[in-house]
Amino acid sequence: MLQDSTSDNVTKNGQGGKPQIPARLQMADIARLAGVSVATVSRALSGSPLIKAATRERIAQLAQSLNYTVNLGAQNLRMQKNQTIAVVIPFDAGSRQHISDPFFLSILGAIADALTEHGYDMLLSRVDSEQLDAAGRLFDAGKAVGLIIIGQWRHHDQLNQLAARKVPLAVWGGELPQQLYCTVGGDNKDGGAQATAHLLAQGRRRIAFLGDADLPEVWLRLEGYKRAHAAAGLSPQPDLQARIPFEEEAARQAIEHLCDSGARFDGVLACSDLMAIQMIQALRSRGIKVPQDVAVVGYDDMPIAGYCEPSLTSVHQPIPAAGQALVNALLSMLAGSSAPSRTLPVRLIERESSRKAS
Amino acid sequence: MLQDSTSDNVTKNGQGGKPQIPARLQMADIARLAGVSVATVSRALSGSPLIKAATRERIAQLAQSLNYTVNLGAQNLRMQKNQTIAVVIPFDAGSRQHISDPFFLSILGAIADALTEHGYDMLLSRVDSEQLDAAGRLFDAGKAVGLIIIGQWRHHDQLNQLAARKVPLAVWGGELPQQLYCTVGGDNKDGGAQATAHLLAQGRRRIAFLGDADLPEVWLRLEGYKRAHAAAGLSPQPDLQARIPFEEEAARQAIEHLCDSGARFDGVLACSDLMAIQMIQALRSRGIKVPQDVAVVGYDDMPIAGYCEPSLTSVHQPIPAAGQALVNALLSMLAGSSAPSRTLPVRLIERESSRKAS
């Protein structure tokens, strides 16, 4: 059997059993075509000064014209490197619905931009929000060198375990005591407080809080809500704290339920813009006016906030900064340094939905 | 030098120069710990019946307890396989803004779900919408075995070239003549026609069309708009066709400009819900009532459509079906079969923004 057969244009074609799909070009092919060794091609393509400029150029041209690109899988294996970060958007196990909150695309885009800038690829993955630790598999299997997880959900503990296992990890969420992993998040306590203080300043006294306080971010916002009440010498009604989930359909039902429960309120702090909008709709369909009868404040300040009717007062989160901060944190962990958790400033954007009652 | 040194717990630690970050466990480590060869571990972990059940179980336990998982990079290289699909969301080159239209997350989620179901990973990538062919690199470099591209943008030609190069490709967009690649998309012509017919039926006669007809999807919707006019024995005013881009900020400006241009219209067909909402806002800020003075119809029927004030009439796109169709198409191409383009049915959801003029 001839080893040096130069008769084939492309390495290994027609050997395998299957009807081989256009086998990808590999370095050996380029080498043969250029009449040099693979080592030379490798060096030429990586721009090594060891190769004579003319040869380098010739090889580069050849590769380009054939759309050849170094196989990154093989390259990474050999170089022991991996430039992929997994971004995990947990999904609500009950309703396998895909998350409709625009906040997620927004932060995803920001992370994608930041990763691209640093030359990393982004593997998008969805895991059950009840089993965040399943994301660790992406690291164990070497698919990604690090993880960015959007939200702690109910599993601070699982995230801690991942971190204890030394899985490089940056999490969008609230900073919690005894936390082993790095979080980046808006200042939820302050955001909750700003929004609540604003409603109180408008003369609202019975302010409903919409959100599932089992989630750290929401819990912190609730703390802010309480703090603002305390600062005004008031104490909030516990029955006005409604456990509304983020997922759209479940949220709709819970909001309807709240409105029909007979609870009386003249202000609402919702933990997402979506919830706020759903609440406004539920109120209006019951003949209750916003903002005259009930003032509503949302959270995240997504683009829609400015476009609804009435335009929505909302707590603005610095999404692009968040994306960068998450990526920076993770990269510095990968570089061996430790990354402190960061809390980013937020600010209330006042619009029509919370205008002062007449 | 001892080859068989069993003294090290982990392969290659403390050999390299750098302060080695917790070197990942590899098969050799498991093999040593289990007192068998790597071949046995490999077989055991892949559930080969060649291995005695007891041994297999023991090895599985060990691996599990150590969070060991086969390195997929190496596995893929060896097995000549790759289970990654790249999903490309082009960005508008001018405004490097991340796309704020919720439609993109929505379809991204649908694709992610469909890919997960088939055991594929999803690499999310953003490319300049003017250089869609740059996405081919993901395939050339072996990072992904196939591409799903969201939208044709202005570069039908580049997509055709990719397809001609045999890059496995499925595109969300409009079906065009002489198209070498596979598209999946809503029935844009019909969607445009349904929306327009609805507006005409409400007595509207001067209907503005908002969208950049350079984009195939938009062009098809415009065709539907014209067809509906023709069917009613009417002909649309060319000056009411406004080239509004999808990107939020640019759209806002273009819409303001249209409103101030003196163009008179009593109906609007917008090519996204975002545009529709922006238009409603622009009109109202000028004292024009929706739907009394101007009826507005959006496109995509995103969740917000039902939640704005007035609620938005919109053309509903079957996003989950679209995600599955895109994935199925790509997978069947990968399997060697050809995949026909698909046009999915759409339907108009009537809401308040287009109620009949009194």
Next chain:
DNA sequence: GTGAAAGCGCTAACAT
């Protein structure tokens, strides 16, 4: 039933 050894596509010493 298990081990030894070759090789997936590439890079980096070490030759020359």
Next chain:
DNA sequence: ATGTTAGCGCTTTCAC
């Protein structure tokens, strides 16, 4: 300035 060679972590014939 270029070629030879030995692996990266894994799977899989082929031996035993």
